[in-house]
Amino acid sequence: MLNIAVCVKQVPDTEARLSVAADKTRIEEQGISFILNPYDEHAVEEAIRLKEKQGGTVTVFCLGPARAEEAIRTALAMGADKAVHLADAAFGGGDEGTAAAALEKAIAGKSFDLVLAGRLAIDDASGQVGARLAEKLGWPHVTAVTRLAVEGREAVANREIDGGSQVVAVTLPAVITAQRGLNQPRYPKIPDIMKARRKEVAKVTPADLGLSGGEVGGAGAKGKVAGLAPAPGRSAGKVIAGEPADAARKVVGLLRDEAKVI
Amino acid sequence: MDFTIPQEYEILRKMVHDFVVERLDPISQKVEEEDEIPPEIIKEMAELGFFGLPFPEEYGGGAVSKLGYALFLEELGASSACFSNLIAPHVSLATSSVFIGGTEAQKQKYLPPMCAGEKLGAFALTEPNAGSDAANIETRAEKKGDKWILNGTKNWITNGSIADVVIVYALTDKNLRARGGITAFIVEKGFPGFRVGTVDVKMGLRGSHTAQLLFENCEVPEENVLGEVGMGFLTAMKVLDGGRIGLAAGAVGGAQRLLELSIQWANTRVQFGQPIANNQAIQWMLADMAMEIEAARLMTYKTAWKYDQGLKITRDAAMVKAFASEMACHVADKAVQIHGGIGYMREYPIERAYRDTRILKIYEGTNEIQRMIIARDLLKVGH
Ligand SMILES: Cc1cc2nc3c(=O)[nH]c(=O)nc-3n(C[C@H](O)[C@H](O)[C@H](O)COP(=O)(O)OP(=O)(O)OC[C@H]3O[C@@H](n4cnc5c(N)ncnc54)[C@H](O)[C@@H]3O)c2cc1C
Ligand SMILES: Cc1cc2nc3c(=O)[nH]c(=O)nc-3n(C[C@H](O)[C@H](O)[C@H](O)COP(=O)(O)OP(=O)(O)OC[C@H]3O[C@@H](n4cnc5c(N)ncnc54)[C@H](O)[C@@H]3O)c2cc1C
Numbered sequence: 001m002l003n004i005a006v007c008v009k010q011v012p013d014t015e016a017r018l019s020v021a022a023d024k025t026r027i028e029e030q031g032i033s034f035i036l037n038p039y040d041e042h043a044v045e046e047a048i049r050l051k052e053k054q055g056g057t058v059t060v061f062c063l064g065p066a067r068a069e070e071a072i073r074t075a076l077a078m079g080a081d082k083a084v085h086l087a088d089a090a091f092g093g094g095d096e097g098t099a100a101a102a103l104e105k106a107i108a109g110k111s112f113d114l115v116l117a118g119r120l121a122i123d124d125a126s127g128q129v130g131a132r133l134a135e136k137l138g139w140p141h142v143t144a145v146t147r148l149a150v151e152g153r154e155a156v157a158n159r160e161i162d163g164g165s166q167v168v169a170v171t172l173p174a175v176i177t178a179q180r181g182l183n184q185p186r187y188p189k190i191p192d193i194m195k196a197r198r199k200e201v202a203k204v205t206p207a208d209l210g211l212s213g214g215e216v217g218g219a220g221a222k223g224k225v226a227g228l229a230p231a232p233g234r235s236a237g238k239v240i241a242g243e244p245a246d247a248a249r250k251v252v253g254l255l256r257d258e259a260k261v262i
Numbered sequence: 263m264d265f266t267i268p269q270e271y272e273i274l275r276k277m278v279h280d281f282v283v284e285r286l287d288p289i290s291q292k293v294e295e296e297d298e299i300p301p302e303i304i305k306e307m308a309e310l311g312f313f314g315l316p317f318p319e320e321y322g323g324g325a326v327s328k329l330g331y332a333l334f335l336e337e338l339g340a341s342s343a344c345f346s347n348l349i350a351p352h353v354s355l356a357t358s359s360v361f362i363g364g365t366e367a368q369k370q371k372y373l374p375p376m377c378a379g380e381k382l383g384a385f386a387l388t389e390p391n392a393g394s395d396a397a398n399i400e401t402r403a404e405k406k407g408d409k410w411i412l413n414g415t416k417n418w419i420t421n422g423s424i425a426d427v428v429i430v431y432a433l434t435d436k437n438l439r440a441r442g443g444i445t446a447f448i449v450e451k452g453f454p455g456f457r458v459g460t461v462d463v464k465m466g467l468r469g470s471h472t473a474q475l476l477f478e479n480c481e482v483p484e485e486n487v488l489g490e491v492g493m494g495f496l497t498a499m500k501v502l503d504g505g506r507i508g509l510a511a512g513a514v515g516g517a518q519r520l521l522e523l524s525i526q527w528a529n530t531r532v533q534f535g536q537p538i539a540n541n542q543a544i545q546w547m548l549a550d551m552a553m554e555i556e557a558a559r560l561m562t563y564k565t566a567w568k569y570d571q572g573l574k575i576t577r578d579a580a581m582v583k584a585f586a587s588e589m590a591c592h593v594a595d596k597a598v599q600i601h602g603g604i605g606y607m608r609e610y611p612i613e614r615a616y617r618d619t620r621i622l623k624i625y626e627g628t629n630e631i632q633r634m635i636i637a638r639d640l641l642k643v644g645h
Pocket of ligand 2: 531533534538541543544599600601602603604606
């Protein structure tokens, strides 16, 4: 029996064309669709597989605005049992520290054996929340895991490192963050999508978690986004014609004199 | 007026979109060449609930509304038409016949395996001498003891050659015909006297098979009379009303895909030193495509919404069927035009879509028949 918490975030669709909002600190949300963060999808899948094998429960935790409920219900449709949504407006505008602090309050003391999360959220790509949450809980953590085995009170996790892989064993409870390759997330089945409407999604406020307004969201954040800019557009490439030997010489010349990279 | 799509249908749509892009698009060229959908893909679609989505949970369905079903077919329609031509006739026509016209015992027996995709359904109304004039069918059913004996031929029955369950519409009273003389029967593969004739060679829809079905003293047990004797025509008309929404939804999805491919092509194809998208001639084609798609989409959603409210949709369904199918043909023609020579080539999906789209104006009631239905209602109601 494993009681598993999975942290999920809703992020802009990978297919969406993003632009910067007028205040230059956020992306423009009008007209784009949002999805369950792809790394979190792996975390949800792994949690459900562990539950299917060993029994137990899967509870989804999500900090995000009202629209994020769609990501939560997607996880419930995949097979998670219930969810806790930190949806209060006061949670908004925070940083990795306030997110981890709020999640810790929601998760601690509920006899979870394991927390699974994505390696990072593809929107701001900081990759900190899983590790910070583990620190706050005082639990061991393994990040960017591509293979996970849980036996009794021990979890053995493989992580990819440069040129090889590392195997880390930790004692439960622990926090594990998912890397691509951990599994192939399932498509939610249509009847399960419909049934997920009836699953419990508890909405919690900072007060419910024993946090004051100053400890969450923008008010509690230690850093704030000062500016956001799109990546510079790529300029047209240069085609260098001629015999291979001449062309190679020209390329080297340009790399040295023009691009100044060699 | 609220145009928000319910959250569960956004999730459904996203799932189908991902499935289309990840599982169906990569094999659609192969399906075109081999004229066969791989069985493992059919199995996967069955497991995801594609074969039973609009039916109640108690029968193993997904409990999805007509709007949800339309959104599903819109997403599915983006890929090769053979996929929606596997699912829609099974769901909208065959399984719906059982759901709308069947007795409780028939629903309990047939709906769960049909919803699970374990038993594939076909809907057999059309005959060599009865296409648009469906009431003119000649297939006879006569009661002999506790059995019904069917004799006749059905033409162009989608999934007919692979179906496990065929809903066959037959004449039980020559004098009554549409007014109580037509009865539907549930015929299972293997019933004595039922066999599949020629499988048709078509303009398009490769991977989807239509076939002739032959009934030669075919024996059907009394309990396989769908609902009551004489109710067949009414069931068929109700089923076809609902089916038209699905056809329109698929047309919208297919056209949207062609629009997107055309935009991409127009932005990348360079002639006269610049992308062809810079020419107003191309821009206007794209704008016309988008306008017609949006109109058909809104008509589809509204008709689905009316259906879900339990309102009468006969005129709406006829309008959206005719409008969306003609829209799809206009869009396909422009997509070929924008692509130029490459749009005419087999190696590219545009040519396939152009052929596949043409059927939409013919089956499930030709567009002339739709206009007859619309006009009849207009002249009766006066507005
Ligand atoms: C690929 C494919 C799949 C099919 N799948 C199925 C299936 O699963 N089940 C099934 O039962 N059938 C199926 N059909 C049959 C389809 O529904 C018929 O082809 C359709 O209803 C038209 O009938 P018809 O072909 O006999 O044309 P006809 O009825 O002969 O019509 C020929 C032309 O005359 C026009 N016309 C006829 N009557 C009138 C009138 N009164 N006023 C004005 N114009 C008129 C028609 O609009 C059409 O343009 C399928 C057909 C095809 C091609
Ligand atoms: C079956 C077949 C047989 C053929 N046989 C021959 C042959 O025997 N000999 C031969 O030489 N060629 C042949 N062709 C090539 C044919 O002539 C070209 O396909 C045709 O000229 C269009 O060129 P394209 O396909 O490159 O389209 P593109 O020129 O890329 O055009 C794509 C689209 O952009 C539009 N467009 C382009 N420029 C403008 C503009 N300035 N303003 C507005 N719209 C514009 C076009 O009208 C078209 O809609 C053949 C093609 C086919 C499909």
